[in-house]
Amino acid sequence: MNVGNGKLNTSDKILLVAIDLMAEKGFKTVTTKEIATAAGISEMTLYRHFGSKKNLLEQGIDRFHYTWEMQKLFKEKLVWDLQTDLLLISKTYHEVMSRNGKMFLITLKERHNLPGIQKKMKNYPQQLKEMLTDYFTRMQVRGKMIPTNPETQAMSFIWMNYGAFMTNLIADEPFTDVSMEEFMTTSVALFARGLTP
Known part of the structure; x- marks a missing residue:
């Protein structure tokens, strides 16, 4: 870290x-x-x-979690192109989560013993979901995304990335020969293609 x-x-x-x-x-x-x-x-x-x-x-959780980097990304780095933005979000998420993997494992283990930690663990994904929901809503208003439930798409995108992160984090040996870079590029392209008018 x-x-x-x-x-x-x-x-x-x-x-x-x-x-x-x-x-x-x-x-x-x-x-x-x-x-x-x-x-x-x-x-x-x-x-x-x-x-x-x-x-x-x-x-430690507050200091090293992804929220502030994501807030900066959503405020300053979006170009309003679905595939470009989602790939940047995905890469940033994986970079921060991988860098802070030890912290994440500790919080998973201790969340039931320390109620304050469990609350914090809920806040961060909630904030990311809100940022993504707002982004998808704005993309629909701009006519750059098909009409769909923005919150559903935000959750789908989070789960796709969280699942990949968790699989790599807890696996004793590589789960696949597919690199994380290839996974992100391919999955984001498919995701964006499905939402583009």
């Missing part, structure tokens, strides 16, 4: 170390002392930045 610009502040460094250790040992098993030691800081510094191990995990 990385944070993009290569420069880590103390909080990001703690978060990255914590995510690695939580993924390796489990949230319940890893201690704040182990996290602090691995991050090269005192346990007191960890508590000053995050207050608790639970808060550390929750801030």
Whole structure:
């Protein structure tokens, strides 16, 4: 996992170390002392930045999830061509989700033990669904997409990408010889073709 610009502040460094250790040992098993030691800081510094191990995990989820990158994409990078836009959305989604795979696995494991995490896990896909629904609605208004239920198409697109991500994330060995790049290009082309007037 990385944070993009290569420069880590103390909080990001703690978060990255914590995510690695939580993924390796489990949230319940890893201690704040182990996290602090691995991050090269005192346990007191960890508590000053995050207050608790639970808060550390929750801030990690907020810091490294895809929502802010997707919001920027939807605000600044759309060209209003269905296939081009959907391919960019798909590639961005997979890039961020793959980069943050460890965080995603931790949240899946801990969602029932920590109710705040379960709520966060629902918020991110909900926000992506809203962005995609709005995009599909606007594409219909522009006459660049067939009349259909925009929310249904948003969910179909999310499930297509989420399914591919999960298959790769949890597979012990490659599920297929088809590369992720080929999957995205082909599936987005088919998806766009089906929605283009």
